[in-house]
Amino acid sequence: MEALFWLSVWFIGYAYAGYPLCLYTVGLFRSRPVRKSEFRPTVAVIITAYNEEKRIREKLENTLKLEYPREKLELIVASDCSTDATDDIVRSFASSGIRLVRSNVKGGKEAAQKLAVESTIGDVLVFSDTATILEPTAISEIVNNFSDGTVGCVSSVDRFIDTDGVVSGEGAYVRYEMALRSLESRVNTLVGLSGSFFSARREVCRSWAPDLQSDFNTLLNSIRLGLRGVADPDSIGYYKNLADQKKEYERKVRTVVRGISVFMRSLPLLNPMRYHLFAWQLLSHKLCRWLVPFAMIGALVSNLVLAASSPFYQATLLVQVLFYVLACLYLLTQQLPNIGVLRIPSFFVMVNISILDAWIRYLRGERIVSWSPSKR
Template sequence: MTLFNCMLSIFWVSVTFVFYAYVGYPLLLMAIGILRDRPVRKAPSHPMVSLIITAYNEEKRIREKLENTLRQDYPRERLDIVVASDCSTDGTDDLVRSYGPSGVRLVRSVVKGGKEAAQKHAVESTTGAILIFSDTATMLEPQAISTIVRNFADSTVGCVSSVDRFVDVDGSVSGEGAYVRYEMFLRNLETRVNTLVGLSGSFFAARRTVCQNWAPDLQSDFNTLLNSVRLGLRGVADPESIGFYKNLVDPKKEYERKVRTVVRGISVFMKSLSLLNPFRYHLFAWQLISHKLCRWLVPFAMIGALGANAVLASSSRFYQGTLIAQAGFYAVAVAYLVTTRLPSVGILRIPSFFVMVNVSILDAWVRYCRGERIVSWTPSKR
């Protein structure tokens, strides 16, 4: 094979791969949805619920979270509120203990072991048929618990994901960005066709049976979904269950959060390769590859497309045009990342967000291959 043909193959395979990861997969889900529809059969119910709030050095936010939680309209005698403290060293634990008369329990880790380790201690201390997990920074509407629990009237549902909504510093709810709308659209498609591939870590719920083999070193939202599938259950998205949390105003912190999320996600994926068996897990095996692995491989395809295009540019005006288009896309992305003087037009921000996401994924792969496994945590200060 000549160099030209090799570069030609790399270019078109790379472009096709990126297109499939972000467009082809949802298009196929839409096509499957014409023939396969799995609606969630919701019904009001009040099983015993254990709400687990994970905290590490949250003395500035834990009071607001507990006050928000105590305003839930769920029957108080059916709600067990537990704060899982990952060996906090500030005043978090004392503040939680002060809410003891209101029925709030503190489960403190003796040794700092990370978010999932703290959650494991809390899970073992509860008896609720439904376990709900929420971060300290996430605020819930009064009917949130009642709303998310309704999904478990469907016996096929093992876990439920909420919708994330951002709140600005002035307390107003931010408009949904293109990426958030895309993700919510994709979750709705997956729910309709089969099952979700991931949950929102800030607010999700699961049956106790799904949480029995809780892994203290694996990303809990992703792993809980995979455990549901292993048990023959599914994860669903509930657009009426909403978690509100503040935007991260520091781009560097948002970048680091994304890197941590992907490193932890890759760790779960690599320990769950048996779920890629299509003969046992059928449609989900394809979903897991498409939604997770393909997304995580997009940065390499982007590099391949750009490098091959640079070689092909001298062969025709078409490839000169595609190279100019790629260069323009990355130029806009870099401009938005390094300056705030450009007009705040949503469609012009998409390149910067897309590039930042994929750079963070590439960074995560490098860290993972170096042996980095993120277990300990420090919550993002929003």
Template structure:
């Protein structure tokens, strides 16, 4: 029996290590032999396509005018740029502002009832005339060349969707130090693009071919993840474009940030469960391994952590296992230490060790959010309704 517990312990440890270190290491190894991602093609004979820029909004009266002005200022042929605001039944002045903006340059589509972000986007897609559809949140800012840059990727006919790279900005609009998790995620997406395809898009700003969006558009699933999976089913791939930066502000309220993580994972699990067939490697090849590694393995980490702690306690009489248990206890204690002191003057002064103290806390916070998302999914919650995070 003890040998079985021993095996379970080390398999669980191995799965946690694989989820965060092993998978990117495998991608790095594959990148030495496989090169995918953006293909530089001759611009001759390729014209900029018609683009429909879809902005989804719910009660954004404070930010919508600025977003529309920034979008109109994009360096893209105006005759080829269609701007549509998809209102998810806003109850403030958002719709009124949109209707009076841009002298008819902006189209407003209001969903007949509030059923979530993707439901509103569906109505925008139905009237969109562009060959390429851009999806953006109100809070996301772009460089003036952002639209033209992301569109260049579609010279490659094998690319069905493109994600921007996420970048944090502070309250004054200056670029701030990204969190370790965001840096890690962007690094992982770049590796995936080099090897084969992304496994997820940035929900705040991404582009897709019209053909990808007009089939199997689910109104109850997150459009970023579902669009990527639709792209794979269409025998195309998704890539990240590091030259296209989507700027957005930090959520300063940690409780809201935690709830956002729970909602994001819950919606992602819903997509995954409805597309389980994509794990078939005989049909979807390398992408099946990527989907398993990037999504499922990461989402199973909370359960492996519980198993590791429990089996470690059972094995504590073995040589070395008391030390491993103390390491775990120390890790969780550091997390608790930061949770208690994060609002103190010491924490806010920005001591050098703070960034290291934050790592255990953030790791536990993320995996707690994942565990809660699984619980909500088991209880039947699907987080269909959407409300933008106030930043």
């Protein structure tokens, strides 16, 4: 039980603190800066939409404000067989140069993206969700990274807009993720991209999988081609937090199920003899993170057994119980002070419950291909 307890605690610590610390240490001896400079290839901006009649007009108006040479820019909306007024609204922007690519059957986000990719001629492809608002210079900034020939794909920085303006547990978590991406990018390569706003070279997208999570799979395709993924701090995607906790939970479950599906079909990338540092990154950032719920269960169960044998283990059990009580109070009542630090336990617990739920669904054979965008 002691071995299980300490192994579980170590594992949780490594997944969230040890891995970034190792990256920071490696970064003291190894650095791969992006040779970013002005670069103006042909670009295709692909916006994926499904039943977005309430938000698509704002997104298209925002897209038309992008500062990039218009003769080198394609603007495409990939509609996943929308059944509302989305397609009609997009067609009304045809005179402004926005083109509709519509799937005749609902095949999922990636299937719609694949149709759009096949209909474009841009050397660089930029993908954005309808809910994501971009700054006018966003395309120019993200494309400039491809002046470095080692870069295969680029991820934006996520910025949440809370309706009440208060930094939430997720806000802190997103800042942590952005800092981790910065470390990964500086040392070697990213392990994942922001699904709401990312870009890639055309050759990276040639083997587009219509049934695999596009942001994660695009990064892995870059690695297979000997390229890397980087984070660009000057490319920012703005979007709102989900106010409905149930919808936010379901979004996280879907994301992890889809991520596990990509991971399981990419196991050869864990070979350190061929993929070197990235194999360790993939194992640490993805698999270790997805195994944390099991370590949390191991730490709690072993601590319950050990508590009867030592005041020390009674104290550690008390810490664990207080942590989960605080998390449950926020999740179930939301009556505690609206302080970001105090809300982190609830977000941490919700994330790991959703990961555990995702594993159960994946092992039962569930594979999520179709989608319904989160209404933010």
